[in-house]
Amino acid sequence: MSTDPNNIESLVNRRYAHGFVTDIESDSLPPGLNEDVVRAISARKNEPPFMLEWRLKAYRHWLTIQEPEWAHLHYPQIDFQDISYFSAPKSDKDRPKSLDEVDPKLLETYDKLGIPLHERARLAGVAVDAVFDSVSVATTFKEKLNDAGVIFCPFSEAVIEHPELVKKYLGSVVPHRDNYYSALNSAVFSDGSFVYIPKGVRCPMELSTYFRINAANTGQFERTLIIADEGSHVSYLEGCTAPMRDENQLHAAVVELVALKDAEIKYSTVQNWYPGDENGKGGIYNFVTKRGDCRGDNSKISWTQVETGSAITWKYPSCILRGDNSVGEFYSVAVTNNMQQADTGTKMIHIGRNTSSTIVSKGISAGRAQQSYRGLVRVMPQASGARNHTQCDSLLIGKECGAHTFPYMEIKNPSARIEHEATTSKISADQLFYCRQRGISEEDAVNMIVNGFCKEVFKELPMEFAVEAQALLNVSLEGAVG
Amino acid sequence: MNVSALDQELFAAVIHAMPSDELSPVRNQAANQFSSLGFPTTRDEDWKYTNLSAAAEISNAWLRNRMDAAAATPSLPPPEVARPEILNQMDAHWLIIRNGSIDSSSLAELQNSLGPDIEFSKLSEQTDSTHINIDDPMSAMNAALLIDGLRLQVGANVEVSKPLGILQIDDPSQQASQIRIVIDLGENSRLQVIECALSADSGMQFSNAVTEASLARAATLEFVRIQTRSEQHIGVNRLIASLARDATLRHNAFDFGGALTRNDISVNIAGENAAAHLHGLYLASGKQHIDNHTRVEHRVGPAISNEEYRGVLNGRSRGVFNGQAVVFEGADGTDANQANHNLLLSDHAEIDTKPELEIYADDVKCSHGATVGQLDESSLFYLRSRGLDQDTARHLLTQAFAAGILAKLAVEESRNYLVDILDRRLSEVLDAG
C-alpha cells in the first residue's frame, strides 16, 4: 500500500480560481494617507459636511492609537502610507443608471465570479449589490425592493439620499474609536452597502453583496450598515474575491447591524479573498470588524461565515444582546491551508434579561497554516437568565499546521448557564479506511469527512450559498491530502 | 491597572543589605530582572483579571520595616511560636516555614526522620544556584528577596515512606515572605507532599512562593496544597514542574482562604509517556479573589495531561481560571483534557474562565470544557421531595460537586483533615449568601 492514512501530507495546491485581473481604467488616489486624502474621498463622493466631520474625527483618533498585536498572527508591518485609499472604475463619474449602462467588462468580471447580475439574480431571486474595489457598481432589483419599502443601495448613495438614517445609525454599533482598523475604516471608507428594512416588513428576497478588490496597491475599506426596524426580517449574503497579486493587499471593512424590537437579521458570508500562494506570497490581509446590536427586545442576529480565503484573517463577528430575550448566533467554518493564518471567532455580550447565544465554530487547518478561535462570552450583572452554548472543534490535516482555541468567559450573573466544549483532532485513520473500503478515494473521503465535520454550520447557510461553500471547501483543501 | 508599584529605591537598598552567600549572584540577577519587569499589571494578558497592586503596597511597607529594623538591630531573633495544631492532624513529617524563613528545629527533626530518604540542603549553601528559575516577574521577585530556600533530593528508586508536610505560616502584619523549595526526584523514586499555607495573624500579608520540581524517569510526585490563609492575605504561588519519561505528577490545589490568591502551575512534559494530573477546588465568599493559571507544555508524545478545576463562588467573590495546553510540533500521541466547572451562587460573584488549546501537532486528542451554572433544579427538587430542607439540599449538592475533586486526592493522609475543613468552609461559603 502506498498511502499511509496516518501520514496525510500536503501536495501542491490548485490555483486560486478567482485570480484574474480586470483590465479597466481606474481612477485612483495616489498612495498615502493624510487629512487631505480623507477630504478628497469625501469630496469625490459629494458627501454632506457631517460625513466629512465624522471621517476626520475618526482619522484624528486613528493617529493616536496603535495597531493591535494580541492576535495569534505573524505578518510584516503594514505601511499604511503605501496604500491607495481610493480606487474606482473610471466611468464612475457617470454612474450607471441601470444594468445596461454598467461597463461590460465589469459585468464580465462578475460572470467569471459566478455572479451574473441579471441572469442569476433574477433566477435566484437575489438582489445583488456589487462593490468593485471601492465603489458600488450595481444594485439589482431595486424596484421590487422599493415596493416593499426596503432600502438597499450603495452606502455612498445612502449618505446623500437617507442622511437622517445614516446619521442616526452609523457608528452606533462600531464607534470609530472601537479599534485600530475600525478607526481607519471610518476615516477612509469608500463605499459599501446600506440596508433599511421598515417596520414589520419581511424582506421579499435575499440581499447580497459581492466584494471584489481589483486594482493593485489598493486597500478596500467598505462599510455596511443594516438596520432592521421593529418586527422586520432580512437575510443578507456577502461574498468576496480578489485577483492574484504578489503583494499583499489590505481589506479593512466594518459591518454594523442593528436589530430593533422583534427584528431578525441573518448575515451570511462566504469569504474567498485571494489567500496567497503556497509559499505565502501575496494574498489579502483581512482585518474586519463586524458587530450586531440586538437593540430591541426579542430581536435576533445570526452570523454565519465560511472563511476560506485571505492570507490573514482577523475577524470577530459579534452580538450585543441588549434587548430582553434577544438571541445571538455565530456559525463559522474557517479553512486555512498552505501559509494562511486566521484568528477568528466571536463575542457575545449578554446585557438584557433571558438572552441566549449559540456559538458553533469549525476550524480546519492544513499545510503550514495557523488558525485560532478567539471568543468572548460576557454575561453582565443585570443579564439574568443568560444562556450560552459554545462548541468549538478543530480538525488538523498534516504535521505542520496549528489549531488554537482561546475562549474567554466572563460571567457576572449567577443565573447564567454557560457551556463551552472544544475538541481538536485529526481525521481518524479508521474513518478514512472505512470510506476507502467502500470504494471511495482518499481525497473524496477527506472531503466527505470534512464536509460532515462542517455540517452544523452549512445547514445555516441559505441554499445557494451552501452549495458554493461546500465546493469552496473542497477547492481550498485540494492538495492538502496526499 | 496598578495604582502602585514597588518602591525601587527601597528595593535596591534591601537587596544591598541581603546576606552575602551562595545565593547572592542569583539575587542580584533576579533583582535586575524584577526592577526592569516590575509587578505584572492587568494589561498583561496573564494578569488580565488579577490586580497585584495591594501586594506591591504590602511589599513596600515590609521593605521599609526591614530597613528600619536592620538599622536598629542587625539580626532579629525569630519569635517563639507554639507548635500549630495542624501538625497533629495529618500523619506527615513537617517542615515549618515561618514568614519565609525555614524553621531550623523542624528541619533538624526532618533530617532525622526522613534523612535516609531525602537529602536536604539550604539554597544559600548550594554552590550551583544556576537552576533557580527567575523567568517570570514574581519568580524574579522571589529570588531577589529570598532569605533562604530548601532543596530536597530523593535518590533513584527511593520511595519516601511518609508524606512530607510543608507548613507555610505567616504571623506578623505587613509581612512579605518569599518561599522557595526545589525538589529533585531521582529515577523511579516517589514522594508525597502535603503543603499547608495559613496565617497566624489576620493582618495584611503577602507571600510569594515558588516550588520547582524536577522528575527524572519514572519518578512520581504527589502533591496536595491546602490554602486556608486569612482574609487579608495575598498569596502568589508558582509550581514549575518538569517531567521526564514515564514520570507522573499528581497535583491537587485546595483554595479555601485568602483575600487574593494566584496560583500558577507550569508543567513541562519532556519525556514520552509522562502524565500530569492537575485537580483543583476553590471555594470563595466575601470579597475573595482566587485565580488559578495552569500551563501544560507537551513537548513530546505520547503523553497525557488531565486537568479539572471546580469552583464555588458566593458573595462578591471572583474566580479566575486559565488553563493552557500547548502541544508542540512532533508531540504526536498527546492526549490533553481540561475542564473547569463553576457554581455561581450570588448576584455579585464573578467567574472569568478561559481554557486554551494551542496545538502544533496533528496526531493528538485534545479537548476542553467549561461550564458556569447553578445547582441542578431537578436534583434540588428531588432531595426536597425526600424531606430535606432547602439549605441541607443545597449543601449536599454542593458537597457532591466538590467531592468530584476530592475523589482525585493524591495524598491519602490529607483526606480527613481536608474533608473536615471542606465541610466547614462549605457551610461558611453557603451561609455567606
Next chain:
Amino acid sequence: MTNILEVKNLQARIAGNTILNGLDLTVRAGEVHAIMGPNGSGKSTLAQVIAGHADYEVLGGSVTYMGKDLLELEPEERAREGVFLGFQYPVEIPGVNNAYLLKAAVNAKRRHNGQEEIDAFEFLKIARERMALLGMDASFLNRGVNEGFSGGEKKRNEILQMAMLEPTLAILDETDSGLDIDALKAVANGVNALRDPERAIVLVTHYQRLLDYIEPDHVHVLSKGKIIRSGDKTLALELENRGYEWVQEAASA
C-alpha cells in the same frame, strides 16, 4: 467453480506482533465459509489484511483475488473490484449522510466497472427496496454514517451497504457480536438473501450461534494465525460442545 480468493502461506503483523503465521485458505464462488477461533487467533487480522488496512504489514505469502494479486491494490481499488469488509466495529463519521456515502460508494464502483452512474432517484429506489428486505427504517438513510447508532443498527447498516454494493467477496467480521436474537435473525436473513452462485461469503465469528441461521459450506478453525482444522458445518457444532481447546490439543498432538 472459480476460485474467488486464494490465500497462501500468509504471514502478517501489527505493531511488531506477528499474528498470521502461514495461513492458507481457498474460497470458491457460491460458497459460504465460516472462520472460527478463540480471541486473538487472527480472525480479524485476516479480514483487515484482505481489506488492506495500513496498520497490518504483510510479511510473506500471497492473496489472490479473482486471479489478481490483491495485496498490490489500494483499499478503495479492492472495494471497487468487489471485496467488501463488514467491520466488527463500524466507525462513526459525524455529519456525513449515510445515503451520501452509499451513493458515492455505489457510483465509485460503477465508474470502475465502466457502468453509468445511477442518479439519486434510482439510488433511493434500490436503497429502499434493500432496506425493506433487511427490515430497516427508511430514516436510516438520512442519518450520519453510524452516528449514534446502536450496536445492532451499526451491524444492519453494514449489511445494507453490502446489499447495495453487491460484492463478489464479502467478509463479515464478527457481524453477530452484540446482537440480540431479533437483530441476529434480521442480519442473517440479509446475508442469506445475498447468497449467490457468483458470490462468496466469509463469516468470521467467535460463536456457533450465527451458523444456526446462515448455514456454511465450510468451517475453519483458526489458532495462532493458522487454520488448524477444516470441515463442514458439523465442525462448528462440535466446537460448540467441546470448546476450542479440543481442536488446539488435537492439532498440537
